Amino acid sequence: MPTPTAATPLTLEVRRAEQAAADIFVFELRHPEGSDLPAFIAGSHLMVRSPNGSLRKYSLCNDPAERDRYVIGVKRDPAGRGGSVDLVDHVHAGDRLEVSPPHNAFELAPRARSFVFIAGGIGITPIMSMARQLNAEGRPYKLYYCTRSSEATAFRDELAGEAFTGKVVIQHDEGDPAKSLDLWPILEKPSGAHVYCCGPRPLLEQVRDMTGHWAGSAIHFESFVDAAAARKPDDRVFTVVLANSGARIEVAPGASILEAMRSSGYDAPSSCESGTCGTCRTRLLSGEADHRDLVLTDDEKAGQIMICVSRARSPEIVIDR
Ligand code: FES
Numbered sequence: 001m002p003t004p005t006a007a008t009p010l011t012l013e014v015r016r017a018e019q020a021a022a023d024i025f026v027f028e029l030r031h032p033e034g035s036d037l038p039a040f041i042a043g044s045h046l047m048v049r050s051p052n053g054s055l056r057k058y059s060l061c062n063d064p065a066e067r068d069r070y071v072i073g074v075k076r077d078p079a080g081r082g083g084s085v086d087l088v089d090h091v092h093a094g095d096r097l098e099v100s101p102p103h104n105a106f107e108l109a110p111r112a113r114s115f116v117f118i119a120g121g122i123g124i125t126p127i128m129s130m131a132r133q134l135n136a137e138g139r140p141y142k143l144y145y146c147t148r149s150s151e152a153t154a155f156r157d158e159l160a161g162e163a164f165t166g167k168v169v170i171q172h173d174e175g176d177p178a179k180s181l182d183l184w185p186i187l188e189k190p191s192g193a194h195v196y197c198c199g200p201r202p203l204l205e206q207v208r209d210m211t212g213h214w215a216g217s218a219i220h221f222e223s224f225v226d227a228a229a230a231r232k233p234d235d236r237v238f239t240v241v242l243a244n245s246g247a248r249i250e251v252a253p254g255a256s257i258l259e260a261m262r263s264s265g266y267d268a269p270s271s272c273e274s275g276t277c278g279t280c281r282t283r284l285l286s287g288e289a290d291h292r293d294l295v296l297t298d299d300e301k302a303g304q305i306m307i308c309v310s311r312a313r314s315p316e317i318v319i320d321r
Helices: 082-091 120-137 200-210 259-264
Strands: 008-019 025-032 045-049 055-058 070-077 097-100 113-120 141-146 168-172 195-197 219-222 238-242 249-251 280-287 305-306 318-319
Touching: 025 082, 025 097, 045 070, 045 195, 055 070, 055 082, 070 082, 070 120, 113 120, 113 200, 120 141, 120 195, 195 200, 200 219, 238 259, 249 259
Parallel strands: 113 141, 113 195, 141 168, 195 219, 238 318
Antiparallel strands: 008 025, 008 097, 025 070, 045 055, 045 097, 238 249, 280 305, 280 318
16 A cells, blocks of 8 residues: 555544543554554644544654554543543544544754753643664663652553653643643753643743843743633733735634634644644734743744734734734
8 A cells, every 4th residue: 555645635544542541542543554654743633523522732742653553642621622531431432534644743853962851641641752863772861750640640550661761750730730840950051952841731831931142042941722612701902014915814813813814815834733833833923912922032022923822902003014
């Protein structure tokens, strides 16, 4: 069988669907005919369509050297929009799933001398893929993995194995902020390492706030929060003006600037669409932004905006698009 090309949507067979921790499940996906799958790099994710039609992003956690399978981690989140619950409750071994080809907005810096990984909960999934690659390459890293309890810790047996000896610190907070990992000793002195953080928004914000004195290019975030989840109940409609065309586009409370632009026939480069990768960075020419990304520094916020998640405080903003 020919290998599918990177642009082809894939229908894959679920070979395994297993619980990996209290609310974390792993799905192993293979080509039904046994073909190799499109290659992926560590940190990549798939867009997966669950039986109810939801399309959600799930990170790959297996070794990128494996060409015969994708393994994704899914947190069953009853408070979410239904995609993960549907997937976990209704998809079993032997079923087929439609997935996108792998996409990466959270890539290992090829020339970094060392890496610091900070994972919270389900945020361990892309970092497992990175750690497996670095283990194979013999490159140095340290992984800090924050979970609520031993039962909530995915991959804990594997992380206790020889391949990870001396490389992993696991912290359980038991739901008590006083027991959470103190990141300051890890981040106080820029070490030349590249820092990769994936997990809930408060963890990402904590790392961002503690790394303001690091080179921006050495700090990397991945979020499972999409533009919809970044919205707030008191969001109001505003107008975005595209300076290049003069187009005036209304941005409803339920839409991002990027989505509103697309609905009006305009587009812009994007990748993560969760305010973490920097691809949609746009010059802000006038108006007051409501910044919701994790990329821009305080200095940059006066003149730039991430149009995949950020909104406007003023009734109108003008951007360089
Ligand atoms: S697309 Fe990644 S920050 Fe907007």
